[in-house]
Amino acid sequence: MTATDPIALSQALIRCASVTPTDGGALDLVQRTLEGLGFTCTRLPFAEVDNLYAVYGAQGPNFCFAGHTDVVPPGDVSAWRHPPFEGAVIDGVLHGRGACDMKSGVAAFISAFARLREKNWQPKGQVSFLITGDEEGPSVNGTKKVLGWLKDNRHVLNHALVGEPTGVVEAGDTIKIGRRxxxxxxxxxxxxxxxxxxxxxxxxxxxxxxxxxxxxxxxxxxxxxxxxxxxxxxxxxxxxxxxxxxxxxxxxxxxxxxxxxxxxxxxxxxxxxxxxxxxxxxxxxxxxxxxxxxxxVSFVTQPDAYTALLNDAVIAVRGTPSEFSTGGGTSDARFIKDFCPVVEMGLAGATMHKTDECVPVADVERLTAIYEKVLELYFQRLGRAS
Ligand SMILES: [Zn+2]
Structure with a gap:
């Protein structure tokens, strides 16, 4: 499997039965793939939860992709049309727990980076991953503690993007700039x-x-x-x-x-x-x-050059801009907001946490293309200014 294929990567992740707080090999898979791309990885286990911080590059502005590999339980497995941990692709749709929330989001970001590297692109700064196994659980031993570790070890994040499924109809149609x-x-x-x-x-x-x-x-x-x-x-x-x-x-x-x-x-x-x-x-x-x-608590990332570049990345791929939204529930962005500007943008989330969670393969490809553009624009515009 190559890192440039977000579908194969998503399928492999779905096959790790990582019902929170179990890891099921998901973080090992992410780590192996990122190490193959030149990332330095640090595992950060806290209590029964495993987490991963991975960084590419040693200096300059740090653009962080944040997400999780844990999933909610499948419920009655016999009620699923396709087994929840099989990752079947049928008629252009990827099925399984985590297909939209948010293993395919993690895969899309890894593949976006891998595809750019294949074209010999180099970030003028650092690209990092903050991946937790405790987003769907109590969220005590995940992102919050990893952020504490980053601070203690003087790692600075300049901007963060959380890959939660914020899309209403398709990837990129909605960017969450805050939460109630x-x-x-x-x-x-x-x-x-x-x-x-x-x-x-x-x-x-x-x-x-x-x-x-x-x-x-x-x-x-x-x-x-x-x-x-x-x-x-x-x-x-x-x-x-x-x-x-x-x-x-x-x-x-x-x-x-x-x-x-x-x-x-x-x-x-x-x-x-x-x-x-x-x-x-x-x-x-x-x-x-x-x-x-x-x-x-409630927070909002005021629209600025960062949200503008994300929107431009979406326009480049979809042809139409994003809606900025503050609706919905809580996510780990609520912890990251105390460290750097953060927004959330990911796949269409219609089936998240449901029986028969699934996502069109085309949507994963669309999100990968958007993330690729985000990385390019970030280091063209903000990376240099920071
Ligand atoms: Zn999620």
Missing amino acids: GSMNVRLTVTGVQGHTAYPQRANNPVPVMAELVAKLAKLELDRGSDHFEPSTLAFATIDTGNSATNVIPAKVTAGFNIRFNDLHTPDSLTAKIREITDEAARQSGCEVALHVDVSG
């Missing part, structure tokens, strides 16, 4: 338990929670900002755990998730919610407790 933040809040209302026949002797937390839920669910957090849709608040559950019909429960809990834009921080949102819960506690005599769990 996400936080989960657990509310607990505690009253006084009692007999449903004697409600005056109890302090029922259920109607208090019902009012709180209604109030919070209607809350307008904002009306959107320059690069973001309005923030949202959605309840996921309300529980009393009470199966008796003659008992007023002492306690009700409810849980909701907030996806927030760059107008908020977890602290500002918590303060806003606390105002409402404090008021409910005062009026009802119940105790209202909040437990906040932040998954990621």
